[in-house]
Amino acid sequence: MDLDKLLETGDRCIFKEPPTCAANCPVHLEIIEFISEIEKGDFQKAYKLMEKKIPFHRIIGQICDHPCESFCVRSEAGGAISISELEKAVLEYGAAKPKKVWPVPKKKGKVAVIGAGLSGLTVAVDLDKKGYEIVLYEKTDRLGGRLWDHIGESLKEDNLSEELKLVKDKGISIQFNQELNKNRLTDLLSEYDAVYLGSGGWDEQLEFDPKTFQVGELNLFVGGGIVTRNDSVIFSASSGRRAALSIERYLSKVSLTDSREREGIFETPLKQDVSETEVIIKVEKQSSIYSKEEAIQEAKRCIKCQCRKCMDGCNHLRKFDMSPYAYVRQINHSERIILGTHYANKMINSCTECGLCKEECFLDISMKDVIQDTRESMVERNKMPVSAHDFALKDMAFSNSSRFSLVRKQPSKEQSKDLFYYPLISFSDYVKGLYHGTGKTEYLFYPGCQLPASYPDDVKSIYEYLVGHVKGDVGIYLGCCGAPADWAGRQDLMGENIEAIKKVWEEMERPTFILACSSCIRVFEKYLPEIKVQSLWDIYAEKGLPNKDQIKIPQTLSIHDACGTRENSDLHESVRKIVSKLGYNIEELKYSRERTKCCGYGGLVYYANREQSDGFVAERIQESPHDILVYCTMCKDLFVSGGKRTFHLIDLIYPKDNEDGAVKKMPTLSERHQNRSQVKRSLLKEVWNEDVDEPAQDDYQLVIPESVRQNMEDRYILMEDIQAVVKNAQESRKRFFNPESGDYLASLKREHVTFWVQYAQDDDKVLIRNVYSHRMEIVEE
Amino acid sequence: MYQEKEDYQSWICDKCQKELELTKVKVHYLEGEFEVELLNCPTCHQVFINESLALGKMAEVEQGLEDK
Numbered sequence: 001m002d003l004d005k006l007l008e009t010g011d012r013c014i015f016k017e018p019p020t021c022a023a024n025c026p027v028h029l030e031i032i033e034f035i036s037e038i039e040k041g042d043f044q045k046a047y048k049l050m051e052k053k054i055p056f057h058r059i060i061g062q063i064c065d066h067p068c069e070s071f072c073v074r075s076e077a078g079g080a081i082s083i084s085e086l087e088k089a090v091l092e093y094g095a096a097k098p099k100k101v102w103p104v105p106k107k108k109g110k111v112a113v114i115g116a117g118l119s120g121l122t123v124a125v126d127l128d129k130k131g132y133e134i135v136l137y138e139k140t141d142r143l144g145g146r147l148w149d150h151i152g153e154s155l156k157e158d159n160l161s162e163e164l165k166l167v168k169d170k171g172i173s174i175q176f177n178q179e180l181n182k183n184r185l186t187d188l189l190s191e192y193d194a195v196y197l198g199s200g201g202w203d204e205q206l207e208f209d210p211k212t213f214q215v216g217e218l219n220l221f222v223g224g225g226i227v228t229r230n231d232s233v234i235f236s237a238s239s240g241r242r243a244a245l246s247i248e249r250y251l252s253k254v255s256l257t258d259s260r261e262r263e264g265i266f267e268t269p270l271k272q273d274v275s276e277t278e279v280i281i282k283v284e285k286q287s288s289i290y291s292k293e294e295a296i297q298e299a300k301r302c303i304k305c306q307c308r309k310c311m312d313g314c315n316h317l318r319k320f321d322m323s324p325y326a327y328v329r330q331i332n333h334s335e336r337i338i339l340g341t342h343y344a345n346k347m348i349n350s351c352t353e354c355g356l357c358k359e360e361c362f363l364d365i366s367m368k369d370v371i372q373d374t375r376e377s378m379v380e381r382n383k384m385p386v387s388a389h390d391f392a393l394k395d396m397a398f399s400n401s402s403r404f405s406l407v408r409k410q411p412s413k414e415q416s417k418d419l420f421y422y423p424l425i426s427f428s429d430y431v432k433g434l435y436h437g438t439g440k441t442e443y444l445f446y447p448g449c450q451l452p453a454s455y456p457d458d459v460k461s462i463y464e465y466l467v468g469h470v471k472g473d474v475g476i477y478l479g480c481c482g483a484p485a486d487w488a489g490r491q492d493l494m495g496e497n498i499e500a501i502k503k504v505w506e507e508m509e510r511p512t513f514i515l516a517c518s519s520c521i522r523v524f525e526k527y528l529p530e531i532k533v534q535s536l537w538d539i540y541a542e543k544g545l546p547n548k549d550q551i552k553i554p555q556t557l558s559i560h561d562a563c564g565t566r567e568n569s570d571l572h573e574s575v576r577k578i579v580s581k582l583g584y585n586i587e588e589l590k591y592s593r594e595r596t597k598c599c600g601y602g603g604l605v606y607y608a609n610r611e612q613s614d615g616f617v618a619e620r621i622q623e624s625p626h627d628i629l630v631y632c633t634m635c636k637d638l639f640v641s642g643g644k645r646t647f648h649l650i651d652l653i654y655p656k657d658n659e660d661g662a663v664k665k666m667p668t669l670s671e672r673h674q675n676r677s678q679v680k681r682s683l684l685k686e687v688w689n690e691d692v693d694e695p696a697q698d699d700y701q702l703v704i705p706e707s708v709r710q711n712m713e714d715r716y717i718l719m720e721d722i723q724a725v726v727k728n729a730q731e732s733r734k735r736f737f738n739p740e741s742g743d744y745l746a747s748l749k750r751e752h753v754t755f756w757v758q759y760a761q762d763d764d765k766v767l768i769r770n771v772y773s774h775r776m777e778i779v780e781e
Numbered sequence: 782m783y784q785e786k787e788d789y790q791s792w793i794c795d796k797c798q799k800e801l802e803l804t805k806v807k808v809h810y811l812e813g814e815f816e817v818e819l820l821n822c823p824t825c826h827q828v829f830i831n832e833s834l835a836l837g838k839m840a841e842v843e844q845g846l847e848d849k
Binding site: 744 | 794801811829832
């Protein structure tokens with residue numbers, strides 16, 4: 001895995017970028033933190049933030065020209081936050097005495113500061129604190145320069161005098177009534193290690209570096225009006241602070257330019273979407289200054305700008321409290337561990353790889369791709385936890401074994417007379433359709449593995465419909481597309497699977513695949529772009545529905561689009577067309593079509609972290625008061641398990657009498673296997689008239705209470721596992737016995753898992769009390 | 782890993798009809814191999830693992846080894 005590329009992706013995330021207000025504050029007051037403290041009523045802490053960032057905060061806090069406010073995104077939703085008024089309130093309610101600072105020995109060098117206005121005073125105080133000997137040259141007989149012009153309602157004369165006195169108290173040497181000219185400046189430059197020139201009255205033209213404020217290569221630095229060319233106090237203070245830093249670096253003989261990209265104001269990459277933000281009108285102060293309560297209310301209006309669009313849409317990112325920025329760092333760390341615990345494994349296996357994050361991100365950061373690369377890397381490095389995807393991969397192997405897998409061409413006209421040659425009867429409208437085969441397989445119906453598992457009785461009806469409605473022969477191909485291997489990062493298995501599918505495709509003379517499953521569509525697009533595919537739902541939308549009068553009670557449905565179809569807008573349209581044709585109203589979900597969410601099955605999260613999967617289900621099903629309509633089998637099964645009435649399109653297109661399709665329960669893991677095998681057998685028997693072996697009879701008649709069935713599901717234990725354990729125990733008597741209860745307890749290792757079954761015998765029945773498993777092995781001596 | 786007494790005291794080996802005893806048994810998973818005291822039959826040595834051990838401590842150790 002290319003970790004540099006990974007980190008680059010993470011660094012593009014703007015989660016940690018500053019808001020526009022702070023980026024446009026020349027001294028970068030941490031405005032969100034500042035406002036958050038006010039919101040909590042902690043004016044003292046808010047005051048400390050001002051003290052930390054704003055030079056002469058008691059003065060500037062009263063007179064700042066607040067460029068921040070004009071960039072506040074709240075302005076579009078009720079008016080900009082009154083940051084300057086909040087600062088005044090904080091000075092009133094949160095002020096603390098300045099900390100007593102012990103003077104630092106002045107050993108680092110001598111600096112002359114020309115002009116005792118705001119910028120010069122800032123330089124003097126900043127450098128004095130750092131241990132430089134400062135001499136202030138002022139042409140008038142008092143400190144403060146233009147600050148005195150601001151005396152008024154906010155800044156009182158007494159306060160200004162008091163603040164300026166603090167400068168004198170520091171022991172900084174001040175020379176008043178000093179008229180400076182070019183010659184005098186030349187003298188000072190040789191007399192002092194560095195000179196700062198902040199006097200607005202300086203007429204000479206000076207060429208200075210716009211980043212460091214250094215004049216040429218000289219030991220002369222400028223600031224104040226010379227740099228800002230405006231009357232802004234905050235820009236003036238900022239220029240002084242920046243010049244002081246340059247002087248310090250200059251005298252310490254280190255780079256003047258390193259890591260200074262974001263000094264002064266800058267453009268933040270953060271973009272805040274306020275289109276859905278509730279409008280709240282600015283709090284007006286009732287007297288000359290906000291009351292505490294008014295300040296708190298005003299602070300509450302702050303949006304606390306931060307890009308969380310991907311997190312807002314994703315239960316997984318929120319559950320682990322991860323921005324892509326932080327997530328990538330965790331992955332980077334995990335990838336670099338040589339000895340130690342990979343704590344991020346579970347998180348990495350809890351992403352559904354649904355792709356909504358990328359859709360929501362205006363920078364197109366795709367955690368789906370990051371996670372996929374990471375899982376593949378984990379597999380390559382042999383660091384993928386085996387148990388995470390083991391069951392899903394075994395399930396895939398089952399589907400591609402002879403127990404389900406099947407490839408057949410459409411039966412000939414003679415063979416299939418009863419099946420497809422059907423007279424047109426107006427009320428049935430091509431239930432099966434006319435035979436118009438050609439002998440060449442134009443289409444191959446590939447229902448996937450989950451549709452036959454959940455809807456075993458409908459596969460044949462769908463096949464008959466297709467044969468009757470599309471031009472050319474329709475063959476059938478049962479199997480698994482390989483989505484589990486893809487999600488598990490198993491490129492080895494994926495490659496084999498793709499080759500197998502390609503081989504069938506070639507042998508069938510390159511037919512178009514008709515796909516019913518959105519995961520298959522995704523896999524075919526990703527790995528088999530040469531194969532032309534068509535969605536089953538597009539065909540229903542185009543050719544018409546097989547039955548009329550399906551709807552019994554008109555109702556409104558919310559459509560949950562399958563995440564695998566995110567980019568397939570034609571398919572979204574087809575589904576809506578079908579639903580409307582069936583007579584239902586549609587109420588769209590907020591997250592739908594290209595912005596749809598995952599049900600919780602994607603990425604094999606259902607197997608790797610059931611709690612996370614449940615989180616997705618719970619969140620999604622409460623997004624609509626209506627019944628949900630889905631067209632992916634796993635979405636249906638998960639939502640129904642979560643207690644939500646959910647229809648699959650198949651429930652509506654092929655409704656069953658006496659059955660409420662919306663509550664049809666998910667088949668168990670064992671039933672999914674049985675159903676798939678059943679589909680294969682019944683197709684072979686009923687469509688191809690082939691002899692099929694009936695499944696071998698179970699060895700034992702098991703009686704399994706509901707609680708144990710639930711354990712089987714949660715612990716991924718199949719009926720066949722239990723049968724095997726019981727058979728082995730009964731035949732070998734290798735088991736434990738509990739004389740008190742009469743129960744037996746037996747185990748058997750099957751592949752990598754040891755299954756335990758506690759059971760009792762009741763004549764010819766075996767009563768199952770409990771089942772569990774572990775992967776750790778006992779070493780036989 | 783250890784087993785609480787009440788978890789096993791009523792079970793016997795069905796084949797040998799012997800009461801179970803706690804002895805050191807070697808277990809391994811992935812790269813890890815340990816010796817732990819587990820209940821087993823003194824004659825045929827089949828090892829007894831109950832539900833709380835399998836789903837508790839054992840699962841925890843498996844998880845730990847998988848994340849190594």
